[in-house]
Amino acid sequence: MKILIADDDPQLVRALRVTLTAHGHDVFSAQDGAAAVTIAADTHPELVLLDLGMPRLDGVRVIEALRGWTTAPIIVVSGRNGGADKVEALDAGADDYITKPFQIDELLARIRALARRATTHSTSPLVTFGDIQIDLSAKTVTRAGALVHLTRTEWRMLEFLAKNPGSLVTRQTLLKGIWESEQVSDSGYLRLYMSQLRRKLEAEPSHPRHLLTEQGMGYRLITD
Structure with a gap:
């Protein structure tokens, strides 16, 4: 699966890249919201991991931009744990929301669930x-x-x-x-x-x- 990680924390991106690659995924990354939209348009990821608080373009705006042309699952991975932030992101078109810090096994389980959903829904x-x-x-x-x-x-x-x-x-x-x-x-x-x-x-x-x-x-x- 092609996965885009959009997050301005280089250490987190590096750790996720290593883990996801080890699980057989192709990983792309973006360090700000504007780059995330551009890279998504170029690579057509099958799933997006997205932080909300990024420079240049807020995560919710990124979700709205992506939902203009793709139905690929979007998982918000954010340090914002307020209910209003979660609801805003989900209403904008995100499929799931996980709060930092998180267990990598939980994130992998969420990814698998969304991958199964996409397969089941299409067949x-x-x-x-x-x-x-x-x-x-x-x-x-x-x-x-x-x-x-x-x-x-x-x-x-x-x-x-x-x-x-x-x-x-x-x-x-x-x-x-x-x-x-x-x-x-x-x-x-x-x-x-x-x-x-x-x-x-x-x-x-x-x-x-x-x-x-x-x-x-x-x-x-x-x-x-």
């Missing part, structure tokens, strides 16, 4: 986890082969997560997508519908393994 309408099978084409869900009845809203919420397995889907994205309005605010609706989905799809709804909450940000479907 099959079926998403499976545990004994659950979601058919995005037929708009059906089965559990151990038996059809599971979902309300329209439950299906819409699950559909957003299933189309982006492994990735964080923000509350704002869900609210806008489900109710098709910028004016809807979350007054507990999402928690309610997520609770209902877990009751129908998780083996232990009170200890979910697949339908996970990212506190203050949104939800994530884990298919492993």
Whole structure:
């Protein structure tokens, strides 16, 4: 996989380059936001690791520039751990967010998850986890082969997560997508519908393994 690292910390870039190359990836790097956009246009990376606080062009602006022409997964790797920064980056088009300092094994797992998502999304309408099978084409869900009845809203919420397995889907994205309005605010609706989905799809709804909450940000479907 071709990976672009956009970060102005040369030590971090060097360490990531060594690790990612050892795992068989082709690595490119950029030390500022403007260079990241230019290098991405030249190399067409399959995944981007992006810091937010870079010179010349802020990371969120880089995400917006890239999303103008590519759907390649973008993982923000940033020292900013505020909820507002994360939501802004994810709403701009990032697929995931990991806070510095981080464990390299976690980053590699996030990369693998996004790579699987890209492959699954392009080849099959079926998403499976545990004994659950979601058919995005037929708009059906089965559990151990038996059809599971979902309300329209439950299906819409699950559909957003299933189309982006492994990735964080923000509350704002869900609210806008489900109710098709910028004016809807979350007054507990999402928690309610997520609770209902877990009751129908998780083996232990009170200890979910697949339908996970990212506190203050949104939800994530884990298919492993």
